[in-house]
Amino acid sequence: MKISVDVDCTPEEARRFLGLPDLTSVHELYLEKMRRTIEDGITPDSIATLMQSWAPMGEAGMNMWRQIFDQMSGTKK
Known part of the structure; x- marks a missing residue:
């Protein structure tokens, strides 16, 4: 016997149901840092x-x- 259950929910609802932490603020912080880096000009050193x-x-x-x-x-330094 095989039973399938489909759950229709948003990622936010799934995160809350599973008790996972909300990392939205951390994600936004990294996105802002990336935006600033791109606006200031990306150099190999900054990357x-x-x-x-x-x-x-x-x-x-x-x-x-x-x-x-x-x-x-297969390369060695």
Whole structure:
């Protein structure tokens, strides 16, 4: 026997029902930071700084991902 249940709700209603936190303010903060970065002009340094601020463990996390991608692509530093 197979039973299917369809629930018609908005993402907000689903989030509340599951008890997940509302991260709307955090999302808006990051969007505003991205908008300011784009308006000020994106440079390679600003992209690197932004990515490092989002990466877990900062520079150590970025180095870990760089090593993983280098190993996958077969390049070594």
